[in-house]
Amino acid sequence: xxxxxxxxxxxxxxxxxxxxxxxxxxxxxxxxxxxxxxxxxxxxxxxxxxxxxxxxxxxxxxxxxxxxxxxxxxxxxxxxxxxxxxxxxxxxxxxxxxxxxxxxxxxxxxxxxxxxxxxxxxxxxxxxxxxxxxxxxxxxxxxxxxxxxxxxxxxxxxxxxxxxxxxxxxxxxxxxxxxxxxxxxxxxxxxxxxxxxxxxxxxxxxxxxxxxxxxxxxxxxxxxxxxxxxxxxxxxxxxxxxxxxxxxxxxxxxxxxxxxxxxxxxxxxxxxxxxxxxxxxxxxxxxxxx
Numbered sequence: 001x002x003x004x005x006x007x008x009x010x011x012x013x014x015x016x017x018x019x020x021x022x023x024x025x026x027x028x029x030x031x032x033x034x035x036x037x038x039x040x041x042x043x044x045x046x047x048x049x050x051x052x053x054x055x056x057x058x059x060x061x062x063x064x065x066x067x068x069x070x071x072x073x074x075x076x077x078x079x080x081x082x083x084x085x086x087x088x089x090x091x092x093x094x095x096x097x098x099x100x101x102x103x104x105x106x107x108x109x110x111x112x113x114x115x116x117x118x119x120x121x122x123x124x125x126x127x128x129x130x131x132x133x134x135x136x137x138x139x140x141x142x143x144x145x146x147x148x149x150x151x152x153x154x155x156x157x158x159x160x161x162x163x164x165x166x167x168x169x170x171x172x173x174x175x176x177x178x179x180x181x182x183x184x185x186x187x188x189x190x191x192x193x194x195x196x197x198x199x200x201x202x203x204x205x206x207x208x209x210x211x212x213x214x215x216x217x218x219x220x221x222x223x224x225x226x227x228x229x230x231x232x233x234x235x236x237x238x239x240x241x242x243x244x245x246x247x248x249x250x251x252x253x254x255x256x257x258x259x260x261x262x263x264x265x266x267x268x269x270x271x272x273x274x275x276x277x278x279x280x281x282x283x284x285x286x287x288x289x290x
Contacts (some may be wrong), residue, residue, distance in 0.1 A: 009137055010150040012057070013050040014157075015134060016126075020049020040089075048085055050094070052078045054173060056123045057131065058156065064275045067124055074123020079116040086110035097264050146255040178272035181242050188235050 004012070024038040024046055037044045056074045063069035087110060088167040090096050105113035138146065264273065 005143070005146075007143070007147045007150045009054065011138060011146050012131075012134070013046070013054050014150070014153050015050075016053035017045035017047055017050030019130075020046035020052075041157065041164050043157060043160045045157065047157075048082065051085075052081055052119070052122075053126060056079055056126055060123065064127070067128070068187070071120040071124050072125055074126075075116050075120030078119035078123065079111050082115065082119070083107070093168040094175065095168070095264050099264060108167075122227070124276045162251055175272045175276070182272060184235075185240065221248065 021039055021044045025036060026042075028036045032089050041047070055077055059073050059077045060070045063073060086096065086098065090110075097111055099109045100112035100115060101109040103112035103114060149180075
């Protein structure tokens with residue numbers, strides 16, 4: 001049975017947040033073949049892993065001598081936590097910061113079988129191998145050191161969370177504006193195409209009139225078409241400029257959010273999110289070349 005103070009629990013939470021960041025960043029960096037600062041925060045911490053670890057330590061208390069039950073309970077508990085964390089972030093920020101949609105056995109892209117099985121294995125490894133030596137080390141530390149360190153790290157995480165949450169909310173707004181502008185651009189392009197087809201039809205109709213009528217109608221139709229094309233071109237230019245302004249709003253923090261979640265997905269604004277990813281990756285590659 002665990003007997004920890006509040007600050008000891010906090011310290012465990014921070015340790016496992018860091019371990020989780022190491023695991024995720026290593027896996028994603030290997031897959032992408034370059035370093036990826038995985039996570040929602042700028043600090044090397046993944047709160048999902050810290051929360052998951054603390055949750056697993058709590059819910060497996062009655063089954064400390066039963067590895068099978070630790071595996072099953074940890075699997076179920078961590079999967080539920082992952083699902084609702086994903087749901088909450090998606091609802092708030094309009095983006096899935098992890099997406100399992102490509103997996104065979106998944107549910108709404110928030111959880112999948114392979115991830116859940118991993119949580120079960122991690123629960124056993126955590127309770128049987130990782131936590132005992134960490135627990136022993138924590139017990140050896142002075143309580144004042146633990147308290148001061150916990151308060152300091154909590155303060156830094158709070159500041160980081162505020163900055164990251166603001167960046168994520170701003171990113172959601174940018175995606176919305178980009179999507180609206182993209183739809184407007186597509187609408188203007190459609191209008192230009194329709195205008196082109198309409199002008200062609202008018203020319204065909206003019207061929208059936210007398211030469212005098214053709215000259216008068218052709219001049220009038222040409223002027224109307226040119227005026228309309230000019231209006232649409234100006235509108236297209238304005239919309240293109242508007243999109244570029246939105247792209248320029250992608251600062252360091254928003255870029256880090258995008259780079260740190262290469263599998264992120266947005267059900268509502270995914271086309272714009274893909275475009276943003278391409279721009280951020282291009283910018284990242286250019287900096288690497290420089």
